[in-house]
Amino acid sequence: MLTKKILMSAVLALSSLSLLSVSHDSFALSAEEQKGLDISLEAKKRDLGWQDSTADMLMLLRNKQGQESIREIKMKSLEVLNDGDKSLTIFNKPRDVKGTAFLSFSHPVDADDQWLFLPALKRVKRISSRNKSGPFMGSEFAFEDLSSFEVEKYAYKYLGVDELNGVTNFKVEQYPVDENSGYTRRIVWIDTKEYLVHKIDFYDRKDSLLKTLTFTDYKQYLAKHWRADTQEMINHQNGKSTELKWANYHFKTGLSDSDFNRNSLKRAR
Amino acid sequence: MQFFSDARLSSSTNIKLKQSVMAIATCAGILLSNALSTNAMASDIAFEASGNIALEQRYFFEDALYPTQLNRSQTSLSVEPELYWQWNNGDDSVIFTPFYRVDSQDSQRTHGDIRELAYVHASDDWELRLGIRKEFWGVTEFQHLVDVINQTDGVEDFDGEDKLGQQMVNLSMVNDWGIVDVFLLPGFRERTYAGEEGRLRGPFVVDEDNVNYESSAGKQHLDLALRWAHSIGDYDLGAYWFHGTNREAYLSPSSNNTLQPTLQQYYSQMDQLGVDVQATLGDWLWKFEGIHRSTSLEDFWATQAGFEYSFVGVFESNIDLGLLMEHSWDSRGEVALGAQGSLMQNDLFVGARLAFNDMQSSELLMGFGSDLDHNAFSFLIEANRRFGDNFIVTFDVRLLQSNDENDLLYTLSNDDHAQLSVAWYF
Numbered sequence: 020m021l022t023k024k025i026l027m028s029a030v031l032a033l034s035s036l037s038l039l040s041v042s043h044d045s046f047a048l049s050a051e052e053q054k055g056l057d058i059s060l061e062a063k064k065r066d067l068g069w070q071d072s073t074a075d076m077l078m079l080l081r082n083k084q085g086q087e088s089i090r091e092i093k094m095k096s097l098e099v100l101n102d103g104d105k106s107l108t109i110f111n112k113p114r115d116v117k118g119t120a121f122l123s124f125s126h127p128v129d130a131d132d133q134w135l136f137l138p139a140l141k142r143v144k145r146i147s148s149r150n151k152s153g154p155f156m157g158s159e160f161a162f163e164d165l166s167s168f169e170v171e172k173y174a175y176k177y178l179g180v181d182e183l184n185g186v187t188n189f190k191v192e193q194y195p196v197d198e199n200s201g202y203t204r205r206i207v208w209i210d211t212k213e214y215l216v217h218k219i220d221f222y223d224r225k226d227s228l229l230k231t232l233t234f235t236d237y238k239q240y241l242a243k244h245w246r247a248d249t250q251e252m253i254n255h256q257n258g259k260s261t262e263l264k265w266a267n268y269h270f271k272t273g274l275s276d277s278d279f280n281r282n283s284l285k286r287a288r
Numbered sequence: 289m290q291f292f293s294d295a296r297l298s299s300s301t302n303i304k305l306k307q308s309v310m311a312i313a314t315c316a317g318i319l320l321s322n323a324l325s326t327n328a329m330a331s332d333i334a335f336e337a338s339g340n341i342a343l344e345q346r347y348f349f350e351d352a353l354y355p356t357q358l359n360r361s362q363t364s365l366s367v368e369p370e371l372y373w374q375w376n377n378g379d380d381s382v383i384f385t386p387f388y389r390v391d392s393q394d395s396q397r398t399h400g401d402i403r404e405l406a407y408v409h410a411s412d413d414w415e416l417r418l419g420i421r422k423e424f425w426g427v428t429e430f431q432h433l434v435d436v437i438n439q440t441d442g443v444e445d446f447d448g449e450d451k452l453g454q455q456m457v458n459l460s461m462v463n464d465w466g467i468v469d470v471f472l473l474p475g476f477r478e479r480t481y482a483g484e485e486g487r488l489r490g491p492f493v494v495d496e497d498n499v500n501y502e503s504s505a506g507k508q509h510l511d512l513a514l515r516w517a518h519s520i521g522d523y524d525l526g527a528y529w530f531h532g533t534n535r536e537a538y539l540s541p542s543s544n545n546t547l548q549p550t551l552q553q554y555y556s557q558m559d560q561l562g563v564d565v566q567a568t569l570g571d572w573l574w575k576f577e578g579i580h581r582s583t584s585l586e587d588f589w590a591t592q593a594g595f596e597y598s599f600v601g602v603f604e605s606n607i608d609l610g611l612l613m614e615h616s617w618d619s620r621g622e623v624a625l626g627a628q629g630s631l632m633q634n635d636l637f638v639g640a641r642l643a644f645n646d647m648q649s650s651e652l653l654m655g656f657g658s659d660l661d662h663n664a665f666s667f668l669i670e671a672n673r674r675f676g677d678n679f680i681v682t683f684d685v686r687l688l689q690s691n692d693e694n695d696l697l698y699t700l701s702n703d704d705h706a707q708l709s710v711a712w713y714f
Contacts, residue, residue: 082647089677112677114340114714115674115678115711115713117338118338130570132519132522140449141422141423141424142424145524145566145568147571147572147573152601153600154606154645277413277462280462280467281467282462286408
């Protein structure tokens with residue numbers, strides 16, 4: 020697995036440098052790798068053109084004993100062509116972090132640019148985006164699980180088809196390109212009809228199964244863009260789980276670059 | 289908008305609120321056509337109320353050094369509600385954040401303030417902010433050298449991070465080459481100091497009724513500030529010019545009362561240039577703040593520079609460990625107590641921050657500061673954790689030591705203390 024990852028990053032590094040006379044054919048993808056990549060490209064392509072979106076997110080954190088804790092969050096996103104998307108995350112609950120806001124310019128391969136607004140001090144802090152494997156707000160979601168999907172973030176391998184709740188899915192293995200990822204690989208179930216993700220298995224750095232994320236209640240917006248209303252992440256190793264409930268999805272609301280800068284971060288609500 | 293709790297208001301108070309919001313907007317002279325033109329505005333007003341109430345208990349490990357000071361224990365209660373209205377889809381908003389603290393011992397610490405009472409109008413590439421507000425500048429952690437707009441609410445806490453609300457007109461313009469902020473600051477706020485009964489002060493009490501200004505306009509001097517801030521790749525840059533009343537008073541013994549000497553405050557005029565830079569390079573944050581201040585009494589330079597390095601997921605857990613180191617320098621060098629100068633003329637600070645990333649957002653911060661010119665140090669621990677959904681418990685310990693009689697820390701060397709606070713957020 021690791022060699023695979025190193026090889027893939029080497030391919031990226033070398034092809035971007037284009038310094039070697041070695042034929043690229045020697046790095047050609049196998050049929051499984053090509054098919055895995057093609058499926059992910061198709062999934063990304065089918066969702067292109069959403070421009071911008073706003074949505075409310077409710078996070079329910081549950082521990083082994085079944086105790087619950089709630090996070091209430093509002094998200095604004097802007098589609099950026101030829102780069103990663105921009106997003107503004109605004110916290111409403113727990114109450115002590117109310118008014119805290121998080122601005123992120125994601126990039127397919129380079130580190131994301133991230134700023135945090137701390138309302139008590141009125142301080143905008145640029146933060147390191149290296150910590151992608153850490154938990155988001157104490158939940159079972161890592162920061163990287165919530166960032167936008169960019170094809171360049173992974174290397175791929177097609178594993179075959181699999182039935183999931185009566186729906187035929189492609190099973191694709193994804194290997195994170197970034198060495199700071201908390202995972203060695205993810206196995207993703209993508210249905211063959213709409214190319215929607217229905218399930219992801221996450222394998223930790225020791226390559227044991229860590230978490231499973233399932234997507235349910237898909238709804239289609241503007242006759243094109245599918246979003247799951249419910250996402251449930253179960254951690255197999257610590258017995259905790261986190262449920263995400265999405266509501267009030269709106270697309271093409273007219274957001275622009277000016278809604279994703281330091282000033283908008285400071286007044287975000 | 290499910291996050292806005294309109295339901296909390298009965299319909300009649302709702303109308304009153306809308307009227308008062310209209311009144312505030314009109315009084316402020318904001319007749320921006322897009323802000324007030326549509327009738328839809330009133331029906332789109334969203335209101336939110338939030339805030340916190342905190343109970344704080346301080347315990348000093350030693351008896352007071354000066355006779356009128358409280359002895360060991362100090363209790364206080366603070367309230368800070370925040371009322372917020374927005375309309376035009378958030379492009380117009382009004383915020384009101386009053387604050388009040390009652391202290392069991394120090395009459396000067398029993399005080400109130402309007403932290404914020406401001407109207408903000410946001411357009412695509414500019415923003416107008418009017419009223420009483422708080423504005424923070426800077427990147428470092430152990431000293432906030434470039435942060436100059438708001439006066440320090442000195443009685444609040446030892447770290448100087450609490451600020452008094454500042455009246456302002458602020459126009460902020462977003463350009464491809466950075467954000468430019470223009471500030472007009474009418475009305476100066478005097479710093480708050482511990483009273484006779486208060487600990488964490490020197491031998492003489494600062495007299496709040498004996499205040500002099502260099503400007504003949506006194507408190508009414510109109511201060512100006514111009515700031516540029518921009519992010520270029522991994523670098524966040526800021527630079528500003530400030531012209532107006534020095535936020536730091538020159539303190540000198542008063543001759544009014546020889547039996548019980550006090551310190552009188554003198555606020556000079558100053559011109560200050562400031563720069564702040566942060567480079568965010570992988571796990572490293574490199575930070576620099578520098579100022580040049582020019583007053584009729586002195587000219588000097590000062591810097592605060594250092595780094596923060598993060599280890600993600602230490603001990604095979606979810607815990608993040610951040611290591612911090614910063615150095616303070618001031619061109620005035622070491623100064624005698626009572627003379628003008630900075631306590632942080634050649635000081636080194638190291639710190640460690642543990643973020644547990646758990647459901648309760650538990651955090652532990654430790655810091656150690658040392659004066660490299662003579663033997664003085666400070667040590668602090670700050671731990672906090674959420675209990676239930678709405679309570680935050682914070683525990684602090686601060687130890688201060690110096691063997692140099694000229695050092696302010698020497699006058700505070702009996703003031704080592706622990707502080708426990710329980711805050712309820714609503």
